[in-house]
Amino acid sequence: QLNIAIAGGGSTYTPGIIQAILNNIQKLPIKEIRLYDIDEARNNDMFLIIDYMLKREKLTDVKLIATLDPAEAFTNSDFIFSQIRVGGMKMREKDEKIPLKHGLVGQETCGLGGFAYGLRSISGLLEIVGFVQKYAPDAWILNYTNPETIISEAVRRVYPKARMLNACDMTISIEETIAFNYGYDRKNWIAEYYGLNHFGWYTKIYDKSLERDVMPEIIEKLNTENMHVADFNEGDKTWQDAFNMMSVITKSFPNNIPNNYLEYYLYSDMVVEDSDKNYTRANMVMEGREKNTKEMAEKIRQGKTEDVLNFNFGEHGQYIVDMATSIMNDEHKRFMLIVPNHGAIPNLRPDAVVEVPAYVGATGAEPISLRENICDFHKGLMEAQVAAEKLLVDAYFEHSYQKALQAFTLNQTVPSARLAKLVLDEMIEANKKYWPEL
Ligand code: G6P
Numbered sequence: 183q184l185n186i187a188i189a190g191g192g193s194t195y196t197p198g199i200i201q202a203i204l205n206n207i208q209k210l211p212i213k214e215i216r217l218y219d220i221d222e223a224r225n226n227d228m229f230l231i232i233d234y235m236l237k238r239e240k241l242t243d244v245k246l247i248a249t250l251d252p253a254e255a256f257t258n259s260d261f262i263f264s265q266i267r268v269g270g271m272k273m274r275e276k277d278e279k280i281p282l283k284h285g286l287v288g289q290e291t292c293g294l295g296g297f298a299y300g301l302r303s304i305s306g307l308l309e310i311v312g313f314v315q316k317y318a319p320d321a322w323i324l325n326y327t328n329p330e331t332i333i334s335e336a337v338r339r340v341y342p343k344a345r346m347l348n349a350c351d352m353t354i355s356i357e358e359t360i361a362f363n364y365g366y367d368r369k370n371w372i373a374e375y376y377g378l379n380h381f382g383w384y385t386k387i388y389d390k391s392l393e394r395d396v397m398p399e400i401i402e403k404l405n406t407e408n409m410h411v412a413d414f415n416e417g418d419k420t421w422q423d424a425f426n427m428m429s430v431i432t433k434s435f436p437n438n439i440p441n442n443y444l445e446y447y448l449y450s451d452m453v454v455e456d457s458d459k460n461y462t463r464a465n466m467v468m469e470g471r472e473k474n475t476k477e478m479a480e481k482i483r484q485g486k487t488e489d490v491l492n493f494n495f496g497e498h499g500q501y502i503v504d505m506a507t508s509i510m511n512d513e514h515k516r517f518m519l520i521v522p523n524h525g526a527i528p529n530l531r532p533d534a535v536v537e538v539p540a541y542v543g544a545t546g547a548e549p550i551s552l553r554e555n556i557c558d559f560h561k562g563l564m565e566a567q568v569a570a571e572k573l574l575v576d577a578y579f580e581h582s583y584q585k586a587l588q589a590f591t592l593n594q595t596v597p598s599a600r601l602a603k604l605v606l607d608e609m610i611e612a613n614k615k616y617w618p619e620l
């Protein structure tokens with residue numbers, strides 16, 4: 183029986199994780215769930231919601247705690263799911279709005295917003311990994327905290343042996359979206375994919391039941407207008423937009439299926455044009471998911487529990503639970519993971535942090551090698567981004583303004599060193615409480 187700690191327990195993603203645990207309780211028997219957060223009010227709200235979920239499932243023997251104390255949270259834990267967001271949604275809003283003000287992409291993981299967030303996240307994650315080394319050195323950390331390549335790069339410099347897997351649900355969501363729209367069953371797929379996090383391409387999607395690579399026909403469909411057979415998650419505009427963006431990119435570069443996040447790098451001018459400088463994704467999330475969650479907790483507090491849970495659980499929770507299950511039961515299931523390259527992409531520098539398929543079992547991740555070189559177009563894009571991310575992590579550890587400026591300048595969403603400097607200087611002010619001194 184397992185003890186699971188959720189770092190960033192107050193996150194609105196927690197109910198999705200718990201629901202996925204409950205759906206898989208046979209394979210992942212739970213003794214304790216510990217919600218750990220530095221924000222007491224949010225953590226306590228989440229306690230009420232999760233407590234309600236457990237009672238509804240009659241899982242009264244699962245012990246639930248909400249704590250601000252790392253010793254209580256992590257001692258004897260078997261898995262730590264990390265989804266902390268250093269600075270919260272308020273800082274996400276700045277990550278998005280400061281670059282936009284200067285005509286640059288404003289996004290939480292891509293572009294300069296992602297870099298600002300990276301410099302905040304590193305300290306938070308290093309702290310969590312430090313706690314885990316101290317209180318539960320054998321536990322597995324399954325990390326979702328963004329921006330993942332930057333975090334992974336930083337953590338492995340300090341804790342090269344940490345038992346940590348970095349994963350992103352985006353590939354699953356892309357596959358689900360495509361499968362749903364075009365009538366495939368993703369469970370039959372063995373996908374080949376490479377890239378950096380939020381920055382990659384599918385090269386093959388073998389369908390076991392159809393016994394063929396379905397990628398060419400999917401590209402064909404993506405390239406043909408009006409091929410959407412249905413809206414994914416009816417009414418979920420974000421996913422439909424992402425899907426449309428994949429088809430825009432494949433029309434120009436038709437040999438692969440892109441991660442839709444590539445829009446920020448390949449079409450940054452269009453993205454900026456479409457953005458509202460005064461109302462970004464952070465505002466949407468604060469007024470939507472964040473507010474709903476708070477209201478749900480309030481209803482439970484007042485004993486009004488009818489129809490209280492109206493979550494739209496994404497793939498996030500299921501993915502993280504599937505990974506834990508695969509480790510626990512040595513299942514060797516295939517996931518896309520964010521790992522040091524070490525030859526997985528043969529013609530990319532071995533010390534890059536990449537996202538590639540990996541098999542996950544009792545000893546962790548076994549990434550697979552592509553066995554083929556990638557094309558110059560992708561390699562060039564990736565190399566610039568890898569260098570920028572490495573410079574950013576150097577800047578963090580060396581307190582180097584110069585390297586931070588180089589990183590900001592090299593970011594593929596930035597056309598000018600002048601703009602890079604303007605944004606960097608404003609970000610330094612905005613992040614005073616969070617960044618190391620540069
Ligand atoms: C996907 C990505 C995450 C990202 C999230 C943002 O799940 O994989 O890396 O954090 O989307 O979602 P949100 O609803 O907060 O904009």
Ligand code: MN
Binds near residue numbers: 349350351352380
């Ligand atoms: Mn992600």
